[in-house]
Amino acid sequence: MSCQSHYLTLVVLRYKALLHHIIKKGLRGVKFEVTHRANVITKYRIANLTTQPTKKLMFPVDENATMKSVIEYFQEMYGFTIQHTHLLCLQVGNQKKASYLHMExxxxxxxxxxxxxxxxxxxxxxxxxxxxxxxxxxNDNLKTVQHNAYDQDPYAKKFCINIIKKLASVEARILPAPCLKYHENGKEKDCLPQVGQWNMMNKKVINGMGEQMG
Structure with a gap:
């Protein structure tokens, strides 16, 4: 193997490891339910993501450490044929006694x-x-209302819900900003905020105090 091929292989492996870490971090703790058991819905939390594809996963089934593949186990126990054997499995339980559940x-x-x-x-x-x-x-709200066409929605009609295509108007008033009072020794004793903001230049607070933490 040439140095260039070896370097490319390392890059691919590191990329796969990084991608696996990102997906595992995003899925950890997420609740899911299994669909391969007839009339039985069981919920789990994702603890981990296998590093090997399903077709390579084996686990012991008895005290004699008899190994069986995940594909065989699903087929024999549930009559469930795994189609995409290249995918990873979700892992539930702890690391010592993990259970593998295929994403399908x-x-x-x-x-x-x-x-x-x-x-x-x-x-x-x-x-x-x-x-x-x-x-x-x-504009976004008006476009959303027009796109959803609530006036043609059968459920809205059934419950006699009518949504107008324009924004509601309400009476309101704008209160003037209060005048702020600062220390008499400062260059600016009073301050009237403009557009809801002001600065502390040329101003002194009336009673400045220090505070000890801890």
Whole structure:
């Protein structure tokens, strides 16, 4: 094997290991239910992700350490034929006594809350949606109402729900900003905030105090 081929192999292996780590981290703790048992719905939490594909997974089935493949076990016990044997298995239980469940026989439980930290790309996408200018938000809402066509929805009609295609108008008033009072010794004793903001230049607080922590 040439040095170039050896280097390429190492790069591929490291990429696979990194990808496996990312997927495992994202799936850990997620609830799922199995679908290969007739009339029996059992729920588990994902503890790990196997490093080997299903076709290579073996486990002991008795005290004599008789080994059996996951593919054979699913076929003999449940009559379930695994089609995509190259996929990894979900692992439940602890590392010493793990159970392997193939992804074809698993379904993620709906309605789970994601408590994991968002990455930078997800945070940027979230801020882009939530931090909109009022006019842009108004246009998006109007487009959504028009696209969903609530006036043609059979369920809305059945419950006599009518949704107008324009924003509701409410009476409101804008209160003036309060005048802020600072120390008499400062260059600026009073301050009137502009557009909800102000700075502390040329100002002194009336009663400054120090606070000890701990």
């Amino acid at each position: 026989a698993c379904k993620i439980v709906e309605g789970q809350r994601n408590t994991k930290r968002l990455n930078e790309k997800q945070i940027t996408a979230l801020l882009k949606v939530t931090c909109q200018r009022p006019r842009d938000r108004e």
